[in-house]
Amino acid sequence: MKNEQYIMALDQGTTSSRCILFDHQGNRVSTASQEFSQHYPKPGWVEHDPMEIFASQLGVASRAMNQIGIGPSEIAAIGITNQRETTIVWDKETGEPVYPAIVWQCRRTAERIDAFAKTETGKNSTARTGLIPDAYFSASKIQWILEHVDGALERAHAGQLLFGTVDTWLIWKLTGGRSHVTDVTNASRTMLFDIHKLQWDEELLAWFGIPRSMMPQVCMSSGSFGITDPTLMGGEIPIMGVAGDQQAALFGQCCFESGEVKNTYGTGCFMLMNTGARPVASRNGLITTIAVGLDGEVQYALEGSVFVGGASVQWLRDELRLFRSAEQSEDYAKAVPDTAGAYVVPAFTGLGAPHWDPYARGTIVGITRGFSREHLVRATLESIAYQTADILSAMEKDSGIGLKSLKVDGGASANNFLMQFQADILNTRVVRPTCIETTALGAAYLAGLACGYWESRDEIRRNIQVDRVFDSLMEEKRREELLNGWKKAVNCSRGWAYQGKDE
Numbered sequence: 462m463k464n465e466q467y468i469m470a471l472d473q474g475t476t477s478s479r480c481i482l483f484d485h486q487g488n489r490v491s492t493a494s495q496e497f498s499q500h501y502p503k504p505g506w507v508e509h510d511p512m513e514i515f516a517s518q519l520g521v522a523s524r525a526m527n528q529i530g531i532g533p534s535e536i537a538a539i540g541i542t543n544q545r546e547t548t549i550v551w552d553k554e555t556g557e558p559v560y561p562a563i564v565w566q567c568r569r570t571a572e573r574i575d576a577f578a579k580t581e582t583g584k585n586s587t588a589r590t591g592l593i594p595d596a597y598f599s600a601s602k603i604q605w606i607l608e609h610v611d612g613a614l615e616r617a618h619a620g621q622l623l624f625g626t627v628d629t630w631l632i633w634k635l636t637g638g639r640s641h642v643t644d645v646t647n648a649s650r651t652m653l654f655d656i657h658k659l660q661w662d663e664e665l666l667a668w669f670g671i672p673r674s675m676m677p678q679v680c681m682s683s684g685s686f687g688i689t690d691p692t693l694m695g696g697e698i699p700i701m702g703v704a705g706d707q708q709a710a711l712f713g714q715c716c717f718e719s720g721e722v723k724n725t726y727g728t729g730c731f732m733l734m735n736t737g738a739r740p741v742a743s744r745n746g747l748i749t750t751i752a753v754g755l756d757g758e759v760q761y762a763l764e765g766s767v768f769v770g771g772a773s774v775q776w777l778r779d780e781l782r783l784f785r786s787a788e789q790s791e792d793y794a795k796a797v798p799d800t801a802g803a804y805v806v807p808a809f810t811g812l813g814a815p816h817w818d819p820y821a822r823g824t825i826v827g828i829t830r831g832f833s834r835e836h837l838v839r840a841t842l843e844s845i846a847y848q849t850a851d852i853l854s855a856m857e858k859d860s861g862i863g864l865k866s867l868k869v870d871g872g873a874s875a876n877n878f879l880m881q882f883q884a885d886i887l888n889t890r891v892v893r894p895t896c897i898e899t900t901a902l903g904a905a906y907l908a909g910l911a912c913g914y915w916e917s918r919d920e921i922r923r924n925i926q927v928d929r930v931f932d933s934l935m936e937e938k939r940r941e942e943l944l945n946g947w948k949k950a951v952n953c954s955r956g957w958a959y960q961g962k963d964e
């Protein structure tokens with residue numbers, strides 16, 4: 462008998478797979494998460510194993526249900542949210558990926574994008590896709606796989622291969638290969654999708670040599686995406702909501718109206734401003750993307766994407782082995798009053814918005830003899846806030862809106878030092894909700910709205926709970942000094958890995 466008490470959100474992030482079960486009030490009833498392997502086969506390259514992604518996602522779904530002793534009949538619907546742009550190509554018959562997932566952070570196609578950006582198609586593409594040509598997006602990653610895997614191009618043209626971002630891959634696996642679909646928010650990250658006509662762009666598919674038959678069907682973000690194969694989770698559950706993780710977080714923060722903004726501090730940092738039914742073209746290095754597709758209509762957003770945010774804390778933890786858990790970074794940073802004049806620019810995979818420099822690389826500048834581990838940790842955390850400041854400044858110029866407060870979420874938003882420094886450097890109030898897992902919450906809302914678990918956005922808005930507010934405590938003169946230093950530091954990191962000839 463059906464007794465649908467919960468919505469299940471599957472949140473497939475860059476570093477971990479999570480499953481959260483939510484109740485009607487948007488409370489987390491059960492959470493399970495699992496980190497998975499990151500592969501760096503060459504400098505600037507990043508890959509994941511698609512099978513490990515699926516297995517970890519399935520594992521956490523079972524664990525979340527077992528923890529509270531429920532089964533599929535108590536789940537009204539599944540919402541899926543995912544790291545975006547990450548590219549998977551697999552065989553339609555065997556379900557085997559032909560190559561590892563090429564992760565959004567991977568820079569292997571930077572030179573191909575340089576060539577693309579110089580062509581007429583490249584120059585005209587921003588108007589249609591909303592994106593600034595970059596190796597970040599899926600198009601050149603699919604092309605790379607087709608060109609470098611033996612026989613892939615021929616098999617793709619014979620209709621034997623399928624492409625998907627991580628949402629599409631998970632849905633395909635969860636439905637036993639019955640649904641090959643994505644939603645408008647994920648499609649808008651491929652650099653192959655016309656965000657105005659809401660269809661795959663034939664000219665871009667042709668330029669990147671990608672057969673149309675590989676591409677998934679594009680749906681609204683809230684609606685029917687398929688039903689899970691009963692052998693996987695012990696029963697059938699409908700998949701009713703899908704959105705890229707940053708758009709899901711915008712929805713989970715209830716930024717339903719034009720002008721509402723959120724910033725998520727996960728592996729990267731992503732600030733999105735809802736611009737309603739109007740796509741706003743940026744003149745300051747931001748991109749235009751689809752915020753959500755709901756009730757037959759799409760809303761657009763302006764986005765500033767920072768490639769390395771919380772990942773820099775992971776770097777301190779895993780590569781430099783400065784501490785065992787990310788939370789400890791807060792105590793180290795607070796142990797010193799400043800960074801002793803030094804800056805970290807964590808451009809490990811180039812710089813995203815607003816600089817768009819795939820050849821920038823990580824840099825530590827301004828070190829003097831007294832520079833300690835504590836200063837390094839502090840400078841790394843501060844770099845997350847500085848990158849966000851660059852984005853906010855571009856967003857305010859593009860939108861003409863001066864932001865009074867910033868809604869934050871994501872793993873690293875738990876860091877009180879970082880949030881206080883963010884408020885200080887922006888001179889803007891920072892508001893952290895009780896549930897910082899707004900990505901999962903947004904996916905749950907999209908699924909719950911589609912199946913009638915929630916009636917309306919107004920009902921959802923009543924679930925908002927604020928945990929803590931941070932206001933600026935910094936003097937203007939100090940803020941200016943610090944921001945000037947940051948600008949100089951960013952300049953030092955730029956162009957480092959460029960090996961071509963300057964024109």
Ligand SMILES: Nc1ncnc2c1ncn2[C@@H]1O[C@H](COP(=O)(O)OP(=O)(O)O)[C@@H](O)[C@H]1O
Binds near residue numbers: 476774789876
């Ligand atoms: N207390 C903390 N302070 C600083 N960074 C943190 C803290 N907790 C988690 N992080 C960072 O946040 C990231 C994880 O956030 P999450 O939202 O789970 O990311 P994703 O969805 O990209 O996997 C990691 O990069 C981790 O280093």
Ligand SMILES: O=P(O)(O)OC[C@H](O)CO
Binds near residue numbers: 475476705727
């Ligand atoms: O895994 P996250 O949460 O850092 O998000 C990754 C983004 O979707 C990349 O565009």
